[in-house]
Structures are given as C-alpha cells and as structure tokens.
Amino acid sequence: MSKAVDIKKLLIKSDDTKLVDISFSIKDSTALIGQSGSGKSLTLKAILNLLPSSLSCEKKISSNFDLNSKTIGFIPQNPFTSLSPMTKIKDQFFCKDKRKEELLKLVGLETSLLNRFPKELSGGQLQRVVIAIALSNDTKLLLLDEPTTALDETSKETILNLIEDISKKLNLLILFVTHDIESIRNLCKELIIIKDGHILEQGLTKEILTKPKEEYTKKLINSTFKNKEFRK
Numbered sequence: 535m536s537k538a539v540d541i542k543k544l545l546i547k548s549d550d551t552k553l554v555d556i557s558f559s560i561k562d563s564t565a566l567i568g569q570s571g572s573g574k575s576l577t578l579k580a581i582l583n584l585l586p587s588s589l590s591c592e593k594k595i596s597s598n599f600d601l602n603s604k605t606i607g608f609i610p611q612n613p614f615t616s617l618s619p620m621t622k623i624k625d626q627f628f629c630k631d632k633r634k635e636e637l638l639k640l641v642g643l644e645t646s647l648l649n650r651f652p653k654e655l656s657g658g659q660l661q662r663v664v665i666a667i668a669l670s671n672d673t674k675l676l677l678l679d680e681p682t683t684a685l686d687e688t689s690k691e692t693i694l695n696l697i698e699d700i701s702k703k704l705n706l707l708i709l710f711v712t713h714d715i716e717s718i719r720n721l722c723k724e725l726i727i728i729k730d731g732h733i734l735e736q737g738l739t740k741e742i743l744t745k746p747k748e749e750y751t752k753k754l755i756n757s758t759f760k761n762k763e764f765r766k
C-alpha cells in the first residue's frame with residue numbers, strides 16, 4: 535500500500551483569532567503555496583509539534599505509517615543558519631559513520647566533506663548536507679520550507695532536481711511549502727493554494743497551472759512566471 539498522511543483537521547488560533555483552518559492529504563508530493571503570512575510555516579510547525587505555546591492547536595492527523603521524529607525529515611529555508619558553525623559536518627549527523635558516507639553519496643557529495651566545517655562549504659553543498667541529515671533516520675515524510683530561498687539560481691535548480699531524485703529513489707512523501715509556484719512545477723504532483731489560513735484552491739499541479747479557477751491563484755502564477763518561459 536502506498537504511503538499517505540491525512541490531515542483531517544488543523545486549526546491554529548491565537549486567542550480567538552483563527553490563523554490556520556485547513557485539511558488536506560499528502561499522497562505523493564504536495565506543494566502548499568501562498569504569500570507571506572498565509573499560514574504555511576505554522577502548518578509545518580504544527581505537523582512537527584513545534585508550535586509556540588502561545589498558540590492553541592487542534593489537529594487530527596492520520597497516516598498508514600508511524601508518524602514521529604524518526605520518520606519526518608525537515609529541510610528549513612537557510613542552510614547557512616541551520617547547521618552548527620563550530621561543529622564538523624560529520625558530528626552533525628545522528629547516525630553511524632557508514633550511514634553518513636552513504637547519505638553524502640546519495641546527495642552527490644564527496645565523503646571527504648564530512649571532515650570540514652560548514653563555513654568551508656558552498657550554500658548548495660550545505661543544503662545537500664542538510665538534506666542528508668534529514669534522511670539520517672527512517673524518513674518517510676519530507677517537509678520542506680522554501681528550501682531554495684537562500685541559494686543562487688544554479689544551486690536552486692540542482693537542489694530541486696536532487697529532491698526530485700531522492701524522493702523517487704526513497705519513495706518519500708513530500709510537503710513543499712513556498713510562495714514560488716515555479717519551483718515546484720516539476721516536483722509536486724498536487725498543489726494547494728492557501729490564503730489567510732484557508733485553502734482557496736487545490737488539485738493537480740498541471741491542471742491548476744493551466745486552468746486556475748481563482749483570481750488569487752492567477753495572480754500568483756502570473757507573478758511567478760512573469761519574464762519566464764512557461765511550458766505546459
């Protein structure tokens with residue numbers, strides 16, 4: 535049976551103000567797209583059980599595999615700040631040496647980089663290391679929070695291709711949060727448009743990109759693809 539996560543209810547409130555009120559499923563690769571303040575990060579934090587205690591949260595999540603800190607991998611926005619600067623790469627993993635080497639090879643890095651400090655790596659290399667660390671355990675669901683924002687155009691493309699490759703190879707479920715529809719065009723099969731904490735539109739990425747129903751979605755697509763060639 536293929537893996538799936540069903541978020542039947544996710545309600546996040548600050549006092550009486552609803553910040554997020556959504557439900558959706560992750561069956562393969564899903565992108566959650568919205569502008570700043572739409573509720574993307576809070577959604578990820580709720581799945582990771584990392585919401586600040588000042589917020590209240592009601593959630594009903596079911597999955598056909600054990601959902602815990604070992605099966606969820608998280609890739610944050612900025613690889614420059616997500617690793618400890620004074621610690622060698624090899625000491626930032628939570629697994630055995632042989633597994634560290636396997637993981638570095640999986641993300642296309644030389645194993646000799648394990649002996650370096652983060653400042654001795656490029657942004658693209660650092661983000662590969664962060665991905666390798668996120669896969670250290672028995673990862674089944676990968677949560678990505680704008681993982682290419684801090685990277686240049688070339689590294690951005692390399693990282694997106696790598697995520698696509700790895701998710702196929704390891705049969706991972708993907709939830710990719712971004713405001714940039716273009717970055718998930720090839721990577722995510724399904725797309726959810728979120729606005730003010732609510733789902734505005736959802737469906738197959740291909741269909742929404744070619745036939746968006748909502749004005750807001752049209753605007754998001756136009757702003758992303760402006761000046762860029764868009765292939766159907």
Ligand SMILES: Nc1ncnc2c1ncn2[C@@H]1O[C@H](COP(=O)(O)OP(=O)(O)OP(=O)(O)O)[C@@H](O)[C@H]1O
Binds near residue numbers: 548570575576589
């Ligand atoms: N700790 C908090 N207390 C109160 N309100 C919060 C808190 N954290 C976030 N919010 C509010 O919740 C809403 C959603 O925030 P969230 O960080 O999820 O947005 P986002 O879509 O991830 O934005 P960005 O793309 O800028 O990261 C925003 O209106 C934000 O101001």
